[in-house]
Amino acid sequence: MVPLLTAFCVSACLINLTIAESEASNTTENTGVEEPQLPQLGTDSVVLRQLLNQETLIRMSLTKNVHAMMKDMVSFKKTALSLQSEMSTVKQTVGDEKIKMEKEIEALKDEIQQLKERNEVLEDRLSAQNLTDFRLRAELEKNLEDRKRLEKDLRVGQENFERNTSEILSDIKIQIRVLSMSLMELNKHAQEIDKTVPELIENKYHVVSEMIANVSTSLLEETNRSLGNIRSDLSETQLDQLKLSAAVLSLEWFRNNISSGGFDVSERIGFTVGTTSGNRYWGSGKLVFSSVIFNQGQGYDASSGIFTSPTDGTYVFYVTITAYSSNTINVDIVHDKVSKVRAHAYGSTSHQTGTNMAVLTLSRGDKVWVQYASGGGYYSESVPVTTFSGFMI
Structure with missing residues (x-):
């Protein structure tokens, strides 16, 4: 920056000298007074004239360079102003980007924190899952051992x-x-x-x-x-x-x-089930007999109360319903959602009993159950008095 100012000062001095000489020349021309003729001094005067001519050429070259430098200075000033404007814009942009980046960084920090928390939760779940898997594996091994022991007992029982x-x-x-x-x-x-x-x-x-x-x-x-x-x-x-x-x-x-070998006792199908407790307020849906007394052929499901026919044939079904206290209760023997017969226990006195029987032709997979019809509440004891039976004839 200092050499630039020095050159600018030298250029200004040269410009002033040039302006002064130009004014002196103009004054001479205007007054009409000629410059005094220097006396012929021989070789020294020729040398002096040559020096003056060289000085004039140098001065003109310097003047031209000064003008070019002034133009460069103006261009440089404009460039500096443009750069300053661009720098302001860049600073503003950088400031906005900085604010935006800070917000994004904060968001990333929050997201990282959430990911850490989620990772901790997942690690806890993984630990719990590992414990569950370990427990299930132990139970599975135990079940396998029980299954092997049961298969062995069944094999021995079958052989006997x-x-x-x-x-x-x-x-x-x-x-x-x-x-x-x-x-x-x-x-x-x-x-x-x-x-x-x-x-x-x-x-x-x-x-x-x-x-x-x-x-x-x-x-x-x-x-x-x-x-x-x-x-x-x-x-x-x-x-x-x-x-x-x-x-x-x-x-x-x-x-x-x-x-x-045409007579196989194991092919016989029959069941007798009952309920060992009463329900005073029962009044809808299937009557589930949870106490299984006999279930040859495994056709009756104690969890749903439904008998599923293992094979085609003619079956006999019998239901006994005991009313709770002096209630009146009606139940139907249902074959695939169609009521076939109804057992009626009229509550004229305490614990009245209603019975009925149905002979049905079933295909394999047909379902039979006892369904609520009307009234409400049934009674039973530890030795069942409300029962449901069926067998193939």
Whole structure:
């Protein structure tokens, strides 16, 4: 900055000198007075003139440079003002950006704090989940052990059951064979009787005929009565023979089914359930019998109170409802949302009972339950008096 000011001062001095010379020249021209002629001084005067000419050239060059410098100074000033304006704008922009960045930084700090808090919550949840997983894993291992133990017990029980069943079936087969032999002997004896009876009748008929020819009317009546008794005995004998034949056929069929495995007790389906406590205010929905007394085939669900048919067939259902105190209560046996029969317990006296039975044809997957119809409140005891039963026939 200092060299620039020094150059500016030198330029100003040169400009002033140039202006003064220009005014002196103008004054001479205006007055018409000529410059005094210097005397010829020889070589020194030539040198002086050359020096003056050089000085004039230098002065003119300096004047031109000063003018150029002044223009540069003006341009520099304009540039400086422009730069100052831009600097102000930049400062304002930087200030705004700084404020904006500070706000964003604060927002980021808040977000980071929230993330930290959330991370702590997630870590707590993860720790709790790990504990839960550990507990569930322990319970799962325990359940697996219980399952293995239960499977082992079931396997042992099944083996014992099969062994006992085999022994029982063997005994039944032996008894059936003995009974079959006895029935065959009875059948043979009945056939022998069947063969001898006509001969006896024929003989007695001839005897009676001879007696009829020789005896009186009273003896004839007695003979007819005897003949009727003989015919009655013959009819009874033939009926006993038919019964024995039917029994033999039934036993043969039973023996064939036992031998071929067609008679399976485990395929029977039936249940008896009840409730061990009453509900004075019950008045809607299904009646759930939570106490399971018998459930062959696992068709009844104690949690929902619904029997689901395991297979196609004809089923018998029976319901007993005991009214609470002197209330009146009506319930229906429902097959797939359709009421079939209704049990009515009229509350004329305390704990009246209503019963009903339905025979239904079910397909596999059909559902049957006991549904509230009207009235309210049912009664039961530790040994159930309000029950629901069903079996396949």
